[in-house]
Amino acid sequence: MVVLNKKSFTLPRVEREHFVRLMRLGVEYDRDKGTFSIASFDNIEAILDSISNILNDEILFLQNCLICDNDFPCSECNYPEFCETKNLPFQCVCPQCLKNRKIPQQKLF
Amino acid sequence: MIKDLLWVEKYRPKKISDVVGNELAKTKFIDWLKKKNRRKKAVLLYGPAGVGKTALVNAASNQFNFTIIEMNASDTRTEKTINKVGKPATSFIALDRFSSESKGNILFLDEVDGVFGQQDRGGIKAIINIVKQSLIPVVMAANDTDQKKLRPLKKVCQLIRFHQVRIPLIITTLQKICSAENIEAEFEALERIAQNSQGDMRSAINDLQSTSEGKEILTLQDTMLLRTRNKDIGMYETLRGVFSAESVGEAAIMLSRSNVNYDDFLLSISDNLPFRYPESADLATAYDMVSKADVFRGRVGTENWHLLRYFFNLLAKATTVSPKSFKPFDFISPPIRVMSLFWTKNKRMKLENICAKIALKCHVSRNTAKTDIVPFVKIMLEKQKSSKIVSWLKLEPDDLDYLIKMNKL
Numbered sequence: 001m002v003v004l005n006k007k008s009f010t011l012p013r014v015e016r017e018h019f020v021r022l023m024r025l026g027v028e029y030d031r032d033k034g035t036f037s038i039a040s041f042d043n044i045e046a047i048l049d050s051i052s053n054i055l056n057d058e059i060l061f062l063q064n065c066l067i068c069d070n071d072f073p074c075s076e077c078n079y080p081e082f083c084e085t086k087n088l089p090f091q092c093v094c095p096q097c098l099k100n101r102k103i104p105q106q107k108l109f
Numbered sequence: 110m111i112k113d114l115l116w117v118e119k120y121r122p123k124k125i126s127d128v129v130g131n132e133l134a135k136t137k138f139i140d141w142l143k144k145k146n147r148r149k150k151a152v153l154l155y156g157p158a159g160v161g162k163t164a165l166v167n168a169a170s171n172q173f174n175f176t177i178i179e180m181n182a183s184d185t186r187t188e189k190t191i192n193k194v195g196k197p198a199t200s201f202i203a204l205d206r207f208s209s210e211s212k213g214n215i216l217f218l219d220e221v222d223g224v225f226g227q228q229d230r231g232g233i234k235a236i237i238n239i240v241k242q243s244l245i246p247v248v249m250a251a252n253d254t255d256q257k258k259l260r261p262l263k264k265v266c267q268l269i270r271f272h273q274v275r276i277p278l279i280i281t282t283l284q285k286i287c288s289a290e291n292i293e294a295e296f297e298a299l300e301r302i303a304q305n306s307q308g309d310m311r312s313a314i315n316d317l318q319s320t321s322e323g324k325e326i327l328t329l330q331d332t333m334l335l336r337t338r339n340k341d342i343g344m345y346e347t348l349r350g351v352f353s354a355e356s357v358g359e360a361a362i363m364l365s366r367s368n369v370n371y372d373d374f375l376l377s378i379s380d381n382l383p384f385r386y387p388e389s390a391d392l393a394t395a396y397d398m399v400s401k402a403d404v405f406r407g408r409v410g411t412e413n414w415h416l417l418r419y420f421f422n423l424l425a426k427a428t429t430v431s432p433k434s435f436k437p438f439d440f441i442s443p444p445i446r447v448m449s450l451f452w453t454k455n456k457r458m459k460l461e462n463i464c465a466k467i468a469l470k471c472h473v474s475r476n477t478a479k480t481d482i483v484p485f486v487k488i489m490l491e492k493q494k495s496s497k498i499v500s501w502l503k504l505e506p507d508d509l510d511y512l513i514k515m516n517k518l
Contacts, residue, residue, distance in 0.1 A: 026296050049438065090130070090132070090275070092275050
C-alpha cells in the first residue's frame with residue numbers, strides 16, 4: 001500500500017502512454033520538481049486506477065479534516081462501506097472530531 | 110411562517126462556504142464565475158442528486174450579487190420556450206451590471222438531462238445556440254451526463270463534477286440543524302439517517318425533518334422506519350464494481366443498481382476483459398459468458414424483460430471468473446465501438462452524401478450506390494480527376510478528394 005500526498009507526489013519513470021493518459025485524466029506534471037499533482041477531480045477514480053496500475057500496488061490518499069485540519073487515512077473511518085469516494089483525496093471530518101461532536105461554526109452555515 | 114418551511118429551504122446555503130463538501134468543484138466554479146474572459150461561456154455542473162449543485166449556484170449568485178434567471182424541469186423546455194426566455198436574457202447585458210449592487214444576470218438551466226422526448230423537442234439545440242451567442246454566464250446542472258443527447262452540449266461547456274457528500278459531513282450538518290432546532294438527537298440516529306441517504310444531503314435533511322417532527326428528542330428507534338434509498342450508478346463505477354467484485358452475487362447486485370445502457374455495458378465488458386484476465390483460459394471462459402449474455406440481450410428485445418436477469422447473471426459470471434486475481438487496471442469506457450463510430454461520423458456522413466447524389470442520378474438505392482457504383486467511380490477518378498462523370502454526378506471538389514483518398518468501403 002502506498003500513501004500519496006494529494007498536493008504533489010512522485011512516480012517512478014512513467015511510460016509514454018501512461019503519462020499521456022494521466023495528463024488527459026487531469027494530472028499535472030511539474031518539470032522542475034519532477035512531481036505530479038491532481039489538477040482536475042472530474043476523473044479521479046480513473047486517475048487512482050492509473051496510478052495504482054503504474055505502481056502495481058494499492059494507493060491511498062490521506063484525508064484532510066475540515067474541522068481540526070489534521071490528515072487521517074480512510075481506514076480510521078467508521079463508514080467505509082457507505083462511502084463511494086473512499087481513499088479519494090477529498091476533505092472530510094475525522095473520527096475524533098465527529099465523536100467529540102465538534103461543529104464547525106464557520107464552515108457549515 | 111418560517112416555522113412551516115421545509116428545512117432544506119430554511120437551511121439552504123446562503124454563502125459559498127455554507128455548501129458542504131465538493132471543495133474542488135466549488136473552487137473551480139467560483140474561478141470560472143469570477144473570470145471576465147471565459148474560455149467557455151457555459152458551465153455544466155454534474156453529479157448525483159442532493160450534493161449541492163443548485164445550492165452552490167444560488168449561494169454564489171447571492172454572494173456575488175448576480176441575478177438568476179432560472180428554468181428547471183417543471184417548465185416546458187421546447188426550442189420555442191427556451192428561446193423565449195433564454196434569448197432576451199442572454200443577448201443583452203442588463204444595465205444594473207454597471208451599478209455597484211449587481212453584477213448582472215446568470216442564466217441557470219437546472220436538470221438539463223431532463224430535456225427530452227416529444228415534450229421538449231429541439232430543447233438541447235436551442236440551449237447550444239444560446240450558449241454560443243450568450244453575453245452572460247450560462248450555468249447548467251444535470252445528474253447524468255452520459256446520455257447521448259447531451260454529448261453536443263458537453264462540447265460547448267466546461268464540465269465540473271460533483272461527488273456524493275461523505276457520511277461524516279452529513280452527520281455534522283445534521284448535528285448543526287438539530288442544535289438550531291433545539292432537538293437533542295442521539296448520535297446513532299443521525300448516523301443512521303446519514304447512512305440511509307447514501308451521500309444525498311437533501312434527502313438526509315428531509316429524513317431528519319420527517320423523523321423529528323414535533324419531537325424534542327430524536328432516538329435511534331425513531332429512524333427505524335426509514336427505508337434505504339436506491340441510487341443509480343454510472344458506467345465507470347459499474348465497471349469498477351463488477352470487475353472488483355468478489356462473488357457473482359456482488360457483481361449482480363452492482364449491475365442491478367446501475368443505470369447504464371445495456372448494449373453499451375455489454376460492449377464495455379467485452380473491451381475490458383483482456384485487461385482483467387491475463388490467463389487465456391479465464392479469458393476464454395469470460396468471453397463465452399459474454400457471448401451467451403449477448404444472446405439473451407437479443408432475446409430480451411423490447412418486451413421479454415423477464416429474461417434480463419439471465420443477461421445480468423451471465424455478465425456477472427463473466428466478470429468474476431477468477432475473483433481473486435483482480436488487480437486495478439485502466440478501464441476502457443465508453444466502448445471502443447461507440448468511440449470509433451463517433452470519431453468516424455463525419456467521414457461516414459460524407460460518404461452517405463456522395464452515395465445520395467449517385468443514387469439520385471442512377472436511380473438506385475444508396476446502398477447499391479455504395480457497393481456497386483462508388484468503387485468504379487473511385488477508379489475512374491484516380492485515373493482522370495476532371496472527367497465528365499464528375500459534372501454529371503454534381504460532385505464537389507471535396508467529394509472528389511474524399512473518394513480518391515478513400516481506402517475501402
